[in-house]
Amino acid sequence: MKITVKSFATLRDHMDAEFAIEIQESATIADLLTMLTERYPKLEGEIFLEDGTLKDFVNILLNGRNIAFIKGLDSILSEGDRIALFPPAGGG
Amino acid sequence: MAVIDGYAGKIAYVNLTKGSIEIQETPADLKKNYLGGRGFGTKIISDRMDPLVDPLSPDNILVIASSPLTGTGIPLGSRYMVSTKSPLNNTLMSANSGGTFGWKIKKAGFDAVVFEGRAEKPVYLYLNEGKAELRDATSYWGLDVHQTTDALIADLGDKKAKVACIGPAGEKQSLLACVMNDRDRAAGRSGAGAVLGSKNVKAVVATGELRIDEADKDGLNAVKERIRKKLDENGICQALTTYGTAVLVNIINENGILPTKNFQSAHFAGAEKVSGERLAETFLKKNSGCFACTVRCSRICEVDGIIGEGPEYEPMWGFGADLGIDDLKTVIQAAWECNKLGLDAVGTPTAIACAMEMREKGYITEGPQFGNPEGIVELVRQMGLREGFGAELTDGSYRFAERHGYPELSMSVKKQDLPAYDPRGLQGHGLSYATSVRGGDHVYGYMVSPEVLGAPEKLDPFVNDGKATWTRIFQDLTAAIDASGMCLFSSFALNADDYADLTAATTGISMDGAALLKIGERIWNLQKLFNIKVGYTKADDTLPARLLNDPIKEGGPKGRVWEREPLLSEYYTERGWDAEGVPTQEKLRELGLE
Ligand code: SF4
Numbered sequence: 001m002k003i004t005v006k007s008f009a010t011l012r013d014h015m016d017a018e019f020a021i022e023i024q025e026s027a028t029i030a031d032l033l034t035m036l037t038e039r040y041p042k043l044e045g046e047i048f049l050e051d052g053t054l055k056d057f058v059n060i061l062l063n064g065r066n067i068a069f070i071k072g073l074d075s076i077l078s079e080g081d082r083i084a085l086f087p088p089a090g091g092g
Numbered sequence: 093m094a095v096i097d098g099y100a101g102k103i104a105y106v107n108l109t110k111g112s113i114e115i116q117e118t119p120a121d122l123k124k125n126y127l128g129g130r131g132f133g134t135k136i137i138s139d140r141m142d143p144l145v146d147p148l149s150p151d152n153i154l155v156i157a158s159s160p161l162t163g164t165g166i167p168l169g170s171r172y173m174v175s176t177k178s179p180l181n182n183t184l185m186s187a188n189s190g191g192t193f194g195w196k197i198k199k200a201g202f203d204a205v206v207f208e209g210r211a212e213k214p215v216y217l218y219l220n221e222g223k224a225e226l227r228d229a230t231s232y233w234g235l236d237v238h239q240t241t242d243a244l245i246a247d248l249g250d251k252k253a254k255v256a257c258i259g260p261a262g263e264k265q266s267l268l269a270c271v272m273n274d275r276d277r278a279a280g281r282s283g284a285g286a287v288l289g290s291k292n293v294k295a296v297v298a299t300g301e302l303r304i305d306e307a308d309k310d311g312l313n314a315v316k317e318r319i320r321k322k323l324d325e326n327g328i329c330q331a332l333t334t335y336g337t338a339v340l341v342n343i344i345n346e347n348g349i350l351p352t353k354n355f356q357s358a359h360f361a362g363a364e365k366v367s368g369e370r371l372a373e374t375f376l377k378k379n380s381g382c383f384a385c386t387v388r389c390s391r392i393c394e395v396d397g398i399i400g401e402g403p404e405y406e407p408m409w410g411f412g413a414d415l416g417i418d419d420l421k422t423v424i425q426a427a428w429e430c431n432k433l434g435l436d437a438v439g440t441p442t443a444i445a446c447a448m449e450m451r452e453k454g455y456i457t458e459g460p461q462f463g464n465p466e467g468i469v470e471l472v473r474q475m476g477l478r479e480g481f482g483a484e485l486t487d488g489s490y491r492f493a494e495r496h497g498y499p500e501l502s503m504s505v506k507k508q509d510l511p512a513y514d515p516r517g518l519q520g521h522g523l524s525y526a527t528s529v530r531g532g533d534h535v536y537g538y539m540v541s542p543e544v545l546g547a548p549e550k551l552d553p554f555v556n557d558g559k560a561t562w563t564r565i566f567q568d569l570t571a572a573i574d575a576s577g578m579c580l581f582s583s584f585a586l587n588a589d590d591y592a593d594l595t596a597a598t599t600g601i602s603m604d605g606a607a608l609l610k611i612g613e614r615i616w617n618l619q620k621l622f623n624i625k626v627g628y629t630k631a632d633d634t635l636p637a638r639l640l641n642d643p644i645k646e647g648g649p650k651g652r653v654w655e656r657e658p659l660l661s662e663y664y665t666e667r668g669w670d671a672e673g674v675p676t677q678e679k680l681r682e683l684g685l686e
Contacts, residue, residue, distance in 0.1 A: 008339075008342050008343065008369065009331060009342075010334060055327065056546070057327045057546050057547055058327075059343075061346055064347060064650075065648040066553075068546070068552075069550075069552045069554070084346040086343055086346075087327070087331065088328050088330065088331055089331035090331065090332070090343070090545040090547070091338070091389070091404075091581075092337060092340075092580060
């Protein structure tokens with residue numbers, strides 16, 4: 001199935017800003033991130049701590065909803081989903 | 093012997109009607125219970141003024157106050173505050189600004205300046221090493237903010253002097269007028285510039301090199317080191333250095349809460365074109381910062397050979413998504429025009445957005461139209477000069493919409509326009525808007541931080557549970573930070589104990605995080621009491637009907653509205669107020685406000 005991925009802010013130094021990607025049915029966000037870090041090796045250090053958990057203030061949206069309030073890295077993807085990846089960032 | 097406590101030690105009481113100035117020592121109990129900045133302004137005005145005065149009359153009081161942590165070399169310790177009765181909405185407002193002016197007032201010998209009365213002719217206040225003097229400002233009247241600042245510094249022949257002033261908008265008593273300092277920093281909201289204009293005060297100039305020492309230098313150095321490390325390591329602060337606040341455009345848009353076309357939608361298709369990322373690729377030259385700041389979030393841009401400061405996130409959104417405009421050049425130029433004229437860079441575009449919706453709906457037949465950048469910069473100029481169609485808009489969206497019979501199209505709370513976050517997808521932030529003691533506002537309790545950015549922890553933005561408590565804590569902590577002199581952005585990395593440790597080492601007043609929050613709570617309640625006296629009730633603690641009734645149409649928060657209840661009742665209980673939102677005697681006793 002196909003999903004679209006967008007990256008923002010400093011992540012764009014390490015990966016494309018917007019693209020579609022093929023992924024197996026019922027893949028999770030964790031599966032997607034594995035694919036992405038293989039494709040863009042520098043991404044790993046930007047979003048993950050050494051223990052494999054997400055860094056503080058890294059936010060991932062699945063169709064506009066933060067995965068923290070779905071099932072985190074275990075959130076399941078479906079055809080046509082839109083993923084947005086944010087490094088720590090903010091303002092006011 | 094002078095007390096060594098991080099304060100300059102003096103307050104100047106300026107009676108403009110009489111042309112007299114009285115200088116008094118900064119009272120010890122004022123320092124202890126209210127710290128500085130917003131605390132000083134709120135307390136001095138509450139003590140000295142009848143809340144029912146006309147805000148644009150000589151009877152209103154305006155306080156410019158620095159703070160103990162300002163200018164002490166603590167990273168992000170740069171702020172001063174302007175407090176007065178707002179002519180926009182009658183609240184006891186207090187607006188924050190950075191730059192170097194807050195530091196310089198202290199080097200000039202003063203913690204605060206209190207203006208009362210009205211000068212017969214334009215004047216400016218000159219502060220220099222413990223002396224304060226009113227001087228003729230006739231020749232500066234009519235100049236814009238940049239011209240005024242440059243001319244004052246040139247005429248004084250003092251490059252180290254720092255200037256806070258009003259622009260034409262303040263002179264014309266636009267209810268969107270700010271007090272500006274260091275050319276491009278704004279004490280931006282609630283119309284304080286109009287109050288100075290009504291008093292014929294064009295500027296305050298501070299100069300001098302007085303030494304100000306802290307109570308416990310060694311202790312302070314240790315705390316400074318600790319917080320410097322926290323700030324350096326904080327991911328959000330790092331991103332502020334790289335992208336400035338404008339990085340939020342895409343973040344907020346992707347979360348489906350970027351108010352678009354006067355809050356008719358919450359997603360802007362053209363966001364990328366007016367985003368922080370695009371700014372960095374195109375017009376951005378470098379970053380800059382306020383006094384002693386290690387984050388340096390300000391943007392310096394170049395457009396058509398002209399170099400200017402900004403834009404920040406709010407005007408990027410205001411002149412961008414809220415007007416349906418995706419032309420970045422226009423957005424930057426319009427934001428710059430606000431600074432030059434001394435206009436609120438939130439309330440100015442939102443007033444235009446309101447007019448655009450009225451035009452779209454056919455309620456007015458002239459005026460700007462969504463999506464069309466042409467004429468926007470000129471309209472801002474007209475607003476600053478109270479000319480042409482700009483004169484219609486310069487007192488804000490509420491007056492404009494009400495005059496035409498459609499007050500519900502003003503996206504405001506207590507007549508002050510909402511900033512760049514749609515609360516239909518943010519229950520806590522909506523509560524913060526509805527209960528803010530100066531009306532629609534994001535810097536009196538920035539619940540976006542936990543609800544979107546995940547700091548200090550991630551809170552589900554759609555959930556009501558626990559939000560009353562979080563909102564109260566954010567509001568009180570912000571009030572305390574505004575009194576301390578620290579930039580609010582430091583709160584992405586620091587907690588109440590950090591601020592308390594900084595304050596204790598600087599002032600010698602022993603305190604922990606809980607005591608610091610108590611000061612914030614005292615300030616909040618004092619502002620609330622003032623607002624009750626001017627007639628605000630529970631009915632005003634709400635949001636525009638659109639945000640209560642019309643669900644968001646797309647994106648993550650699709651189908652959502654802001655749920656006033658149970659949030660509001662829980663919030664009043666949380667605050668120790670009665671069911672009508674009035675502080676109980678018990679609460680006032682606890683805070684020493686009875
Ligand atoms: S973080 Fe930005 S606004 Fe705050 S003090 Fe630093 S430069 Fe000024």
